[in-house]
Amino acid sequence: MPRIKVLSQHVADLIAAGEVVERPASVAKELVENAIDAGATFISVEIKSGGVAYLRVTDDGCGIARDDVPFAILRHSTSKIQDENDLNHIATLGFRGEALAAITAVSKMEIITHRIEDEMGTRLYQEGGNILEIDDIGAPKGTTIIVRDLFYNTPARMKFLKKDSSEGSAVEGVVTAVALSHPEISFQLTREGKVVLHTPGDGKKESCVYSVLGRDVANSMLKTEGENGVVKVNGFVTKPIASRGNRALQYFYVNGRYVKSKMLMAALEQAYANVIMKGRFPSCVLEITLPVELTDVNVHPTKTEIKFAREKEVFDTVYYAVKNAILNDSSISEAQLPIVKTVTEKKVDEPKVANKPTYFNKVEPVKKDETPFTPAKTTFTTVTPPKKTEFKPLDNVPEQITIPMSEERPVLDLFSPIVEQVQAKEKDAPAFKFIGEVLNTYIIVECDNEVVLIDKHAAHERILFEKLKNQKIAPQPQRLLSPVHVKLADEENEVIFENLTLLESLGFEIDEMGFGDVAIRQVPDGIDEGSVAASLSEIAYSLQNKRKISDEERFDEILHSIACKAAIKAGMRTDRFEAEKLAREVLSREDIRYCPHGRPVAVTLTKYQFERMFKRS
Secondary structure (H helix, E strand, O other): OOOOOOOOHHHHHHHHHHHHOOOHHHHHHHHHHHHHHOOOOEEEEEEEHHHOOEEEEEEOOOOOOHHHHHHHOOOOOOOOOOOHHHHHOOOOOOOOOOHHHHHHHOOEEEEEEEOOOOOOEEEEEEEOOEEEEEEEEOOOOEEEEEEEOOOOOOHHHHOOOOOHHHHHHHHHHHHHHHHHHOOOOEEEEEEOOEEEEEOOOOOOHHHHHHHHHOHHHHHOEEEEEEEEOOEEEEEEEEOHHHOEOOOOOEEEEEOOEEEOOHHHHHHHHHHOOOOOOOOOEOOEEEEEEOOHHHEEOOOOOOOOOOEEOOHHHHHHHHHHHHHHHHHOOOOOOOOOOOOEEOOOOOEEOOOOOOOOOOHHHOOOOOOOOOOOOOOOOOOOEEOOOOOHHHOOOOOOOOOOOOOOOOOOOOOOHHHHHHHHHHHHHHHHOOOOEEEEEEOOOEEEEEOOOEEEEEEHHHHHHHHHHHHHHHOOOOOOEEEEEEEEEEEOOHHHHHHHHHOHHHHHHOOOEEEEEEOOEEEEEEEEOOOOHHHHHHHHHHHHHHHHOOOOOOHHHHHHHHHHHHHHHHOOOOOOOOOHHHHHHHHHHHHHOOOOOEOOOOOEOEEEEEHHHHHHHOOOO
């Protein structure tokens, strides 16, 4: 059996470094937080090759004393806590005394620092934890730390790094998150020689959000404030109409520290319940302030996880602060109930219910018949049309529909190819009677003693998906009259440009403008200009959550999004001719049973089920 022995200091340092330094973004986070703790008013970050070859952080903070510089790179050396009692009152971003030691163990680092009270600055150069040079140098007030050749002495760690563009996006994400929490500090990020982020540092949260997240996001924000005892919440949340397909722009801060908390996320999203669609998510920049002794940030080396001593109090404060912001949103239009008329056309005022709260406190509910209705249990099943030999022609069904197209909305461009396919297969479709459409969403047809309800969006989406997938040439691209500018989160930007070649083959033309902005100049035919930004965001979210898939599956995911945005929309009134053709297509094809996302295209109610509901059997 192997004998137990104490590891060398070098090996121990390499192991410890793995807990703090996973990638260049980890280095940037630790160095930027140290700069904030040093009282900096300006912090500059510059990276090359994604931060692997070169990463520099410069600040105008207090600097480090000459005698303390050699100790700064030792493990468990810190100026932020002195004894165990200080762990219960951590008010700084850093406190472990491990960051610089972990970084030095796996890189070549240079420290240049100068205190205002010293005549000269100090320069230290080390490689792999070994100090090679330390001398005086002329330098401005503050500290500059340059990290070169990250993981040069740990090739096993190096092979797990992603390509430079991905690592650079991760660094940008870290600087973005920190910058939003400190509007009083001016941040600048230079990536491969190009400035991609700059905040004014004027102390105004509004201008910081505008600079970091862009004009569109900033203009969709609602100011949020709340207080519950010792817990305070302030910041911004998005209007319900500006919800996104992912949580990439949710930023939570506790006492100035960027954190990731499922509890805070749940409080935010519960406040939006019944206000935004399922599968959509709000964005936010929320600062939670409470006594430091009620929090524990010493949970994980990255210090992004946190525990609260009063979770319910924190949850309630966030929930009600966000809820009040939504309720006070003046952009929500006031709903108006129609005037109720009797048989004799006499107007009747809507009855009001005293002390009954209403949504947004703007519409009084109408008193309804309280007689309970308990229909028999109904089972909905996916429609499976019988064989065509079992269908008999129905009376009074015209062979050809000649109803003119609706003038309330233009005919969908992508519907024409589908009509051609339907005409080719019309002889194979079972006979049915078109009943109509309800809720501007579901088409109803009668087919051999069964009623079939068809979700027109799901059906059209599946038809378009199959058409796009089976055609031999790429979708016809359409040039936009003017580029559509979209602000992407760092993770979204990364995954879009990782798959740029594939997107271009499908008809997209996308240019990176910097600061997280992209310009979309061309899209596949069928995606209207108003859906361009949502389409790109949906594609990014889908690819981001399914990175470990084959190229064919990635291709399908993009087609899903294109088909979804180009399909007939639920809630949009559909011409009877289009509805008839869509129903005939669904009933005549065995491959249209579920939409690309897995939702059923149609359900059936049999005559027997109707008779049971009405107590006829």
